[in-house]
Amino acid sequence: MKVKIINNSNNPLPSYETVFSAGMDLRAFLSDDITLKPFERYLVPTGLHIELPSGFEAQVRPRSGLAYKHGISVLNTPGTIDADYRGEIKVILVNLSTSEYKIKSGDRIAQMVISKHERAVLELVEDLNNTKRGEGGFGHTGTK
Numbered sequence: 001m002k003v004k005i006i007n008n009s010n011n012p013l014p015s016y017e018t019v020f021s022a023g024m025d026l027r028a029f030l031s032d033d034i035t036l037k038p039f040e041r042y043l044v045p046t047g048l049h050i051e052l053p054s055g056f057e058a059q060v061r062p063r064s065g066l067a068y069k070h071g072i073s074v075l076n077t078p079g080t081i082d083a084d085y086r087g088e089i090k091v092i093l094v095n096l097s098t099s100e101y102k103i104k105s106g107d108r109i110a111q112m113v114i115s116k117h118e119r120a121v122l123e124l125v126e127d128l129n130n131t132k133r134g135e136g137g138f139g140h141t142g143t144k
Contacts, residue, residue, distance in 0.1 A: 001053065003114065008088075009047025011106050023061060023111030026091060030105040036095035041075050044091045044109055052083040052114070059113045060091055066109070071097025074110050081112075 007013055014024035028034075029047035036042055052058060060079035066072040075092040091110045095101050103109065 001056075001114070003053075004051040006049040007047060008049070009105075011047065014048070014112055023113045025063070025108040026060065026089065026110045026112050028091075028103050028105055028107045028109050030103070033105075034103040036072070036093060036101045036103065038095055038098050038100070041092055041094040042103075044093050044103065046089045046091065046109075048089045049086055050081065050089065051086065052081070054083050055116055055118075056083055057081060057115055057117055058089075059115055060089070061111050061113060063108060063111055070099075070101050071095060072101055072109075078113075 005013060009027070009029035011027040011029060014026055016024055026046050026048070028044050030045070034042055034044065050058065058081035060074055060081065061077055062073045073094055073096055075094040079092065081089060089112075093103070093109060
């Protein structure tokens with residue numbers, strides 16, 4: 001599948017790091033470094049604009065290394081970029097650690113996964129089919 005992209009940054013285009021990678025790294029496009037203080041969030045620009053085909057979305061997800069090593073995550077994970085959005089891709093980063101973290105232009109800050117999706121047609125009914133789980137919610141199936 002081809003996805004049209006405009007790159008207003010001086011960073012390389014997002015790319016898959018290995019042949020089995022599901023996500024492409026997004027990079028920060030900044031005029032000045034950002035220091036994220038503990039529990040602070042920041043909307044980080046990428047300089048990228050995309051045109052997805054109908055029936056597809058781009059999901060913005062945290063990078064596992066940033067999350068594990070530094071406590072940096074994507075706040076609304078996964079963030080969704082709809083097929084009709086043409087604005088700049090920006091990433092809401094949050095610092096969930098107790099230490100400051102510096103972001104520089106060109107840093108890999110998140111990953112983007114292109115996914116096919118279906119459009120549901122909701123059907124209003126009075127009852128739903130019963131299941132073994134029923135109304136059991138959070139933690140209902142246990143941890144063992």
